[in-house]
Structure formats: C-alpha cells, structure tokens
Amino acid sequence: MRIGLLTESGGSYACGETHAWCDRLVRGLTGHDFEVYALDRGTAPQSGPHGLPERGHPARTAPLWGELPDAYRWWPAGARVRAGRRVRRRFARHFADLTAAFCGAPAEPPDRPAKAAEARGEAAVSGGARPQADRFAAGLYGLADLARSDGHLPELLRSETAVRTLEAACRAPGVPAAARAAQVSDLLAVTEALEIALRPLSLDWYGDGEGGRHEVTEDGGQDGGQEDRGLGGVDLCHVTSGGPAALAGLLAKRFCNTPLLVTEYGVRLREHYLARGAAPLSTPVHALLAAFEAALATETYRAADLITPGNTRIRRWQERCGAPRDRLRTVYPGMDAGPFAAVPDAAADGSKALVWVGTVEPEKDLIGLLHAFARVRAAEPEATLRIIGSPAEGPEPAAYLAHCRTLAAQLFPDEAADAVTVGESPVSFEEIGDPGLPRPADAYEAGAVSVLSSVVGGFPRTLVEAMFCGRATVSTDVGAVCEAIGGTGLVVPPRNPRALAEACIALLGDPARRARLGAAARARALELFTVEQNITAFRGIYLELMAHTPLLPAERDVDGAPRLFARTAETQLPGPWSAAGQASGPQDRGHTPSWARPPAGPDPAGPRVPAGVARTRGGGDA
Known part of the structure; x- marks a missing residue:
C-alpha cells in the first residue's frame, strides 16, 4: 500500500509533541510504502525533511514563506496566460464565498442551491439558506479548480480584487465587530496570510486525468507526466496535523478520490490561537485569521474518512469543531520503552x-x-x-x-x-x-x-x-x-x-x-x-480504510480491455452485496453495503484518477 504522509514542517516530520512518531511509524510499518509531502515553514529552501527514514521515498516539499517559485506550481510560468476578466470574475465569486463564510456574514439565499454541494461532490439540498460550512467549501474548492485551470491563484490572492472582496465581506451586515473594524493595512495583512495558507491549492502534488503536472514542451505544448502522479498515485493520505497540510489532503480526496486520515497529537487550531496571540498583530487580523483556521478545521474534520486524536483533550477540541463522533478514534502516541x-x-x-x-x-x-x-x-x-x-x-x-x-x-x-x-x-x-x-x-x-x-x-x-x-x-x-x-x-x-x-x-x-x-x-x-501499540493501531486503521473505500469508477484500461481486479470477488458471490443476493428474497433487497456499491452518478468534477492507472481499493498491502 502506498501512503502519502502529509506534514507541515521544514526540519522534521512533525513538531512539538509528535516530533518522532512519524519516523517510528514509517520504520515500523515495513509492509507499506511511504511518500512524504512536507510544507516548509523555514527561512531557506530545503530539499526535504531531515531524518528521512532509509526506506522512505525522498520527500516533496513546498515553501510556506516568500513567493511561490514556478518549480512547485501546477502551471509553470511558460504554461500560464494572462489572467483575463473572466478569470478574475471567477476568482472574485469563489473568494467572496470563502471570506463571507469565515467572516461571519449571514447565510445567503440559495441563488445557486447546488453550488456548494457540487463543489463537495455531493447531492444538492434544495430550500433554505446555505450554511456557512457549505459556503466555505464552495469557495475553497472553487479556488482549487481555478488554480488547476488557470494557475494565477497566488497572484490573485495578493491582488486588489482580493482586498476589495475581503473588505466587502467585513462590511456586510451581521459581521462581528472585530472583523468590521478592519482597516486597509489589516486587510492587506490578512490577504497575504491567506495566500500562504492556501498555497497547497496551487501545488503540483495532485494527479488528474491528464496524468500529472502540466509541463511545457519545446514546441509550446503541454506534457502530462505519467511517471510522477504525486498524491494521485497513492492509496491513502495520512495527514499528521491540521492547517495547510490538511488542506493538501482535502484536495487529494477531491481530485483523486484518495481516502483521508487525519491524526493530531497537538491541536493545530489551539496552537494557532496561542501563536497568533503572541504575535504583534491587530485585533481584526487576529479575529479574521482565527476564523479562517476554525473554518478550515471544520471542513477538514467533516471531509476526513477517519480522525485519530492523540488523547481525550484533543478529541474534545475536534468535536467542538464539528468532527463526527463515529469517525473519531483515539490512538495514543507511541514512545520507545x-x-x-x-x-x-x-x-x-x-x-x-x-x-x-x-x-x-x-x-x-x-x-x-x-x-x-x-x-x-x-x-x-x-x-x-x-x-x-x-x-x-x-x-x-x-x-x-x-x-x-x-x-x-x-x-x-x-x-x-x-x-x-x-x-x-x-x-x-x-x-x-x-x-x-x-x-x-x-x-x-x-x-x-x-x-x-x-x-x-x-x-x-x-x-x-x-x-x-x-x-x-x-x-x-x-x-x-x-x-x-x-x-x-x-x-x-x-x-x-x-x-x-x-x-x-x-x-x-x-x-x-x-x-x-x-x-x-x-x-x-x-x-x-509504546511504539508497538501505536504501529499496530495504524496498521489496522490503514487496512480498514482501504477495505471500506468504494471501488474506482473506471474498470477498463485505455485500450478498452477489462482491468484486472477492478471488481472485487465479493460481487461474484451470492449475498446481500451482489445482484443475485438481492434478487433471492425481499429481505435482502436494498442492503448493498456502501463499500460494494458503485458511485451514485457521474462526478461533476470529472474523472478523479489518472486514466490508465490500474488501482483497486481492496485491503492488503499493495
């Protein structure tokens, strides 16, 4: 099984209370293949985290400081065209949804009732105003789609359009007083921080139907690399903290249909509150950035397939941020005895x-x-x-x-x-x-x-x-x-x-x-x-998530031939999961388990896995 390990650090896999558990996990689970994806908060570029395990793949890193170099972008400079009026209108619409949601503006009437649901790949809910969480998801995934189709998102997030959109959200009726008091300098500081926090939207870590990142050939065309699909080629994304690292996992789930596991041994939202509280920032900047972090944490917990807090205290924080109880499972950090x-x-x-x-x-x-x-x-x-x-x-x-x-x-x-x-x-x-x-x-x-x-x-x-x-x-x-x-x-x-x-x-x-x-x-x-109990717990969690993940939609190779192991053996045996079992008696009808059913309909975002990639979601160490 290929595991994408997502973390936010420049000098180690994780920081604070979890400084060594990722390394022990990679070394202990010898039956899996780990690939490390690190978001670097250092002051100088690094080739990868220090202390990489011998059997781990070289990490892919991206800086969370300064300007985003073209080497890390989905669209390199040679493949980007000038952001026109249509692109700016799309950006303003999605960014308005995002900022209105975390600024606390009242829920808007459902002028586009299916927008948020479509952005999340879910069925639309008719009637009533859109909840703030859905508005945040619509804006977030809309900006992600814009980054993949255009490539100008980092510049747009620092543009005057972004500042004016954020100002309009802060001046809306019903917004808290702290956000409403934001001045121009505060708005500039917030948009700059948002560009850093939303940087994973523009990275080249996610595969798609084209096969990977867009590369410019000598004749000016684009070449989708088939060798390195990034998170599009892993079987499971394991996020070791909240924040931007979790955002990368959310996009892998959306674009590649990759299961998402979130582990927190330190509450990322609490750490943000403490760090921002000690920083020399104004009250409006504190309030707006804290609201964004809280909204991102809520979306992370809502989209995760499973959440593993390190103790009950962290679990209470996650529940207050909207984490479903049926997806929470406490796994204590492993220590070397x-x-x-x-x-x-x-x-x-x-x-x-x-x-x-x-x-x-x-x-x-x-x-x-x-x-x-x-x-x-x-x-x-x-x-x-x-x-x-x-x-x-x-x-x-x-x-x-x-x-x-x-x-x-x-x-x-x-x-x-x-x-x-x-x-x-x-x-x-x-x-x-x-x-x-x-x-x-x-x-x-x-x-x-x-x-x-x-x-x-x-x-x-x-x-x-x-x-x-x-x-x-x-x-x-x-x-x-x-x-x-x-x-x-x-x-x-x-x-x-x-x-x-x-x-x-x-x-x-x-x-x-x-x-x-x-x-x-x-x-x-x-x-x-002990380390042993920690490794044993995650070994079982990995296999459980893979066993309960729906089959991929495509069942044929690019040449039309049937794909090997595209359909699990259970579907060929009599039972409640097969068509024969459902027809055998009234009591068996309608009881097909969710992991054995095909997707309900076409994905509005298009295919989420690279074409021609033979991959199944069954259990076992692949």
Missing part, C-alpha cells in the same frame, strides 16, 4: 528523593515546585529535590532558570551556605550527561517519586517515561495528565503549592503505597503508550 526497561521498580524503602525532569521554562512552574518543596522539607527533613533539565531556547528560559536558582538559595539559606558540593544541598539543578546521569533513565531511577508541576501542557511525555521506570508520580491536572496516569499516581490542581506538597509528603511517608503505584504505572504505560 526500551531505554527504560532496565530500570528496576521502586523499592519500598525509606528513600526521600523527589525528581523533576523536563525542559526548564516558565510554563513548568518550577517556582511553585520550590515553594511546595519548602513545605515538604518542613515535614520530611531528609527530603531532597533534584531538578534535571536544561532551559529551552531563548533568553527567557535561561533567565527563568537563574531566577529558580536564586529562589532555591533564598528558601534554603543554611543548607546552601554549608554545602560543599551541589549534591549536599536539598535542591540540585542538573542536566542529562552530568556525572551520574548519562541517560534519561538514570534521572528517573535516582528518585523515589517523580513530580510534574506544569501549569499548561499537552501529552505528558516525561510523566510516561517515569511510568516506564516504575515510579510513583505526583502531577498537576493539565493537558492529558489524568488520562495518562489513570489511577496509578496522584493528581493535584495546578498553581497550588500546598496541594502539591501534601501529595508528595503522602507518598514519601508510605513506601509500600509508592511501590504499588509504581508497578501499576509501569504496567499501564507498557499497555497503552
């Missing part, structure tokens, strides 16, 4: 060592942890705290670490003054690689209880590592902590040093309970959070 397998379970002894492991930054609330440890020290004079980690990149984390060191010296002045070495102080600041800590597993082995004090977070990787080591944990209730811990550790509210201290004191004073929780934590982590 091998480095922690040799760590013995915590002994039921009198150890009083607390360990914190992670990247030092303000969100980890080490200030609160130090205040909590002052209470622990008053109740357990022999308790020690080892803070193991280096500051994150940037000046702020380094300054935060220096502030934590100063606070520790102020809270424990006598011990710090009498200490000859760092180890003699009740609080130590260390890094992996220091003497006695050559590996991450050594950090967890050094403590009796592992502590997490964050005030924000996603999937708690360091907490799961402590569980792999068989350590009892005390954690703050942020992100997916409760879901990861289950009943194998203590969870307290964030920003509450008193509660954090009381939980630590309870475990330090009860070695037997500490040992029981540590053993249960290791068993839970090995059951739910």
Whole structure:
C-alpha cells in the first residue's frame, strides 16, 4: 500500500509533541510504502525533511514563506496566460464565498442551491439558506479548480480584487465587530496570510486525468507526466496535523478520490490561537485569521474518512469543531520503552528523593515546585529535590532558570551556605550527561517519586517515561495528565503549592503505597503508550480504510480491455452485496453495503484518477 504522509514542517516530520512518531511509524510499518509531502515553514529552501527514514521515498516539499517559485506550481510560468476578466470574475465569486463564510456574514439565499454541494461532490439540498460550512467549501474548492485551470491563484490572492472582496465581506451586515473594524493595512495583512495558507491549492502534488503536472514542451505544448502522479498515485493520505497540510489532503480526496486520515497529537487550531496571540498583530487580523483556521478545521474534520486524536483533550477540541463522533478514534502516541526497561521498580524503602525532569521554562512552574518543596522539607527533613533539565531556547528560559536558582538559595539559606558540593544541598539543578546521569533513565531511577508541576501542557511525555521506570508520580491536572496516569499516581490542581506538597509528603511517608503505584504505572504505560501499540493501531486503521473505500469508477484500461481486479470477488458471490443476493428474497433487497456499491452518478468534477492507472481499493498491502 502506498501512503502519502502529509506534514507541515521544514526540519522534521512533525513538531512539538509528535516530533518522532512519524519516523517510528514509517520504520515500523515495513509492509507499506511511504511518500512524504512536507510544507516548509523555514527561512531557506530545503530539499526535504531531515531524518528521512532509509526506506522512505525522498520527500516533496513546498515553501510556506516568500513567493511561490514556478518549480512547485501546477502551471509553470511558460504554461500560464494572462489572467483575463473572466478569470478574475471567477476568482472574485469563489473568494467572496470563502471570506463571507469565515467572516461571519449571514447565510445567503440559495441563488445557486447546488453550488456548494457540487463543489463537495455531493447531492444538492434544495430550500433554505446555505450554511456557512457549505459556503466555505464552495469557495475553497472553487479556488482549487481555478488554480488547476488557470494557475494565477497566488497572484490573485495578493491582488486588489482580493482586498476589495475581503473588505466587502467585513462590511456586510451581521459581521462581528472585530472583523468590521478592519482597516486597509489589516486587510492587506490578512490577504497575504491567506495566500500562504492556501498555497497547497496551487501545488503540483495532485494527479488528474491528464496524468500529472502540466509541463511545457519545446514546441509550446503541454506534457502530462505519467511517471510522477504525486498524491494521485497513492492509496491513502495520512495527514499528521491540521492547517495547510490538511488542506493538501482535502484536495487529494477531491481530485483523486484518495481516502483521508487525519491524526493530531497537538491541536493545530489551539496552537494557532496561542501563536497568533503572541504575535504583534491587530485585533481584526487576529479575529479574521482565527476564523479562517476554525473554518478550515471544520471542513477538514467533516471531509476526513477517519480522525485519530492523540488523547481525550484533543478529541474534545475536534468535536467542538464539528468532527463526527463515529469517525473519531483515539490512538495514543507511541514512545520507545526500551531505554527504560532496565530500570528496576521502586523499592519500598525509606528513600526521600523527589525528581523533576523536563525542559526548564516558565510554563513548568518550577517556582511553585520550590515553594511546595519548602513545605515538604518542613515535614520530611531528609527530603531532597533534584531538578534535571536544561532551559529551552531563548533568553527567557535561561533567565527563568537563574531566577529558580536564586529562589532555591533564598528558601534554603543554611543548607546552601554549608554545602560543599551541589549534591549536599536539598535542591540540585542538573542536566542529562552530568556525572551520574548519562541517560534519561538514570534521572528517573535516582528518585523515589517523580513530580510534574506544569501549569499548561499537552501529552505528558516525561510523566510516561517515569511510568516506564516504575515510579510513583505526583502531577498537576493539565493537558492529558489524568488520562495518562489513570489511577496509578496522584493528581493535584495546578498553581497550588500546598496541594502539591501534601501529595508528595503522602507518598514519601508510605513506601509500600509508592511501590504499588509504581508497578501499576509501569504496567499501564507498557499497555497503552509504546511504539508497538501505536504501529499496530495504524496498521489496522490503514487496512480498514482501504477495505471500506468504494471501488474506482473506471474498470477498463485505455485500450478498452477489462482491468484486472477492478471488481472485487465479493460481487461474484451470492449475498446481500451482489445482484443475485438481492434478487433471492425481499429481505435482502436494498442492503448493498456502501463499500460494494458503485458511485451514485457521474462526478461533476470529472474523472478523479489518472486514466490508465490500474488501482483497486481492496485491503492488503499493495
């Protein structure tokens, strides 16, 4: 089976919480052939993501910065003609639908009731106003068709027509005040950001009936490349995050009828909110871009064949954005348990060592942890705290670490003054690689209880590592902590040093309970959070999606000969899926499963697979 892996990054497959799972997935599923498609947000062009697996195909990349070079376009410069008045009218109509939908303009009367449905390849719904989601889909896929038929979409998105269309959408009655207050500078900033976000519409990643990207021959004609069909030649698109990468998957589904699987181990929409909130942008720009991202997320979840969130917290975000519950399936991120397998379970002894492991930054609330440890020290004079980690990149984390060191010296002045070495102080600041800590597993082995004090977070990787080591944990209730811990550790509210201290004191004073929780934590982590369970889950999901995908419409080769395996064997056997089975009795009529039925009618967008490409949608590793 050929898998198109779509991601948004310039330096790795994915970023943040999912920095390594794509690589492990590609290496683990040896029965499939992966092709990586990366959208690069770097500051310089790159040939492909770093760390490409040995058995993966060289990645195809496209820049999400600067101008879009002709080398990445569906229509190169030599094949494009000047955008005439007709093209600009088409662009204005589709862009008006797109902007009106995410600006929050009231739903328009159904002057073209079948427009949105046709753009999505669905049956038209008569009567009533068009929902905003349908208007957004109509505008989005209309712009995609325009990009494939003309090739001037990047220039049109930066044109005066785009600015005036966006201004009209912002000035429409019923639009929120934040969008209505947009000035000309705000409109220019939004259109520039939209050109970047909609850049996948103009890429040469999608095959069509012509066979691929349009190339200009010496005599001025066009040659559709048959060797490289891009996403038109894969059996399944696996999107590793939302945003522009998901947009590429939507177009592959529309143009090539390719099944779409969306995996999110970090909520792309939430990350957008946080990133835009810290950016020096005006309120109207914030509001308009956030509304666009929300509309794109809604369309992504609505069109995906299956959505796999990394935890329940992400699942709730997706449900609020319109993801159907019957298409949601939680798949926890896989972590390598091998480095922690040799760590013995915590002994039921009198150890009083607390360990914190992670990247030092303000969100980890080490200030609160130090205040909590002052209470622990008053109740357990022999308790020690080892803070193991280096500051994150940037000046702020380094300054935060220096502030934590100063606070520790102020809270424990006598011990710090009498200490000859760092180890003699009740609080130590260390890094992996220091003497006695050559590996991450050594950090967890050094403590009796592992502590997490964050005030924000996603999937708690360091907490799961402590569980792999068989350590009892005390954690703050942020992100997916409760879901990861289950009943194998203590969870307290964030920003509450008193509660954090009381939980630590309870475990330090009860070695037997500490040992029981540590053993249960290791068993839970090995059951739910290993690389093996992640790979097994996606292997089954891939086969399931292929088994439930309808057959391709074309069943003959270009020369008219029957295409081998174009019709599955089930259609030749008696049963509710065959014509013979339906005629055998009234109770069997009308029960043909959706995956065995041919398409309901001709596709309004034309053929969606390259002509002459023999490909079936049955299960198995093709």
